[in-house]
Amino acid sequence: MPLADAATLDNTLGLPCRAERFIAATTRDDIRAALAMARRDEVPLNIVGGASNLVLAPTLPGVTLQVACDDWWWEAGDDQTILVYAQAGLSWHDLVTACVERGWWGIENLALIPGHVGAAPIQNIGAYGVELADVLEAVHVMYCDDGRDAVFSRDECEFAYRDSLFKRALAGRVVVTQVVLRLSRRPAPRMGYGDLAERVALHPEVRAIFDAVCAVRREKLPDPAVLGNAGSFFTNPVLEATHAGRLLQEYPAMPHFPQPNGRVKLAAGWLIERCGFKGTRWGAFGVHERQALVLVHFGGGDRQALLALADHIRDTVQQTFGVMLEREPRLMG
């Protein structure tokens, strides 16, 4: 049986949080034992990775499980691809770095996203025009109710923008133990997003794109080690074309991205900035000065104050544009 002591839970927002019983599971047996403990004692089970996409309560009751298995390995897929197997506790950025060092293409645009491999499929992490779903082959899970193993193919994961089956029907019901990615040996640069293309040569190496992504992110996003944050606090809203069309008549400069299904994605950061929030401070929290989508914690604040600010921003955007923003990080506890 793994140790299950009370512990302070570090999180990128820097909110104070104490987990009543924290288990860092370094083996599959540990994971199974943690699940069994929560069932036996009939207490809540909280599954965390790096806590970079969570708004935590001051206390997490029950069992808090962090998968700490962090091995990875690979095998040849076909003559053009590599299959990468990564355990859930591995740092996502470390995996990206290791693959880029080997010259494998596919996840270089997802560099510097904080957190663990096991959380990557939950919201189908994405950045700079690439989503995990583009390279994901399979997700290995363990069911919380009886510890049985299962494997989900990419199609079965029902991936969408910042969404998957694991956020809906299977939310809180499975622990991701491993993901399998199919990466390419052949160059497959994707530079259509933002100013990436301006920063790299016409025929770049995978390392150059990785470096450019890291540089842009360091310029634009606050480092959680310096200033608490959870990355984007809201997802980009996706509207019916008619609704977006009406807004565009009023705000012709509004960034908008037509989707394959006919709907139109807007930039939540632009909407928040237009409401005058960018760079403002509200007690212990504020709206980042370079990226209005990121709420920051200057220290000493609590979850209630953060959520009050988020609600105020959401309501103001709703009143101004008739668009309802949705929170990206999950509340836990």
Ligand SMILES: Cc1cc2nc3c(=O)[nH]c(=O)nc-3n(C[C@H](O)[C@H](O)[C@H](O)COP(=O)(O)OP(=O)(O)OC[C@H]3O[C@@H](n4cnc5c(N)ncnc54)[C@H](O)[C@@H]3O)c2cc1C
């Ligand atoms: C500065 C910054 C920049 C960011 N940039 C991006 C970005 O560009 N794109 C993006 O998509 N996200 C971004 N994020 C959000 C975040 O990094 C990702 O969502 C990441 O995948 C969260 O990983 P984590 O290990 O910290 O998960 P946590 O925050 O610990 O958990 C997130 C969710 O996943 C669940 N979970 C975690 N591990 C498991 C597991 N093994 N099994 C089952 N469920 C699990 C948790 O229960 C929770 O619901 C950013 C965050 C920060 C702080």
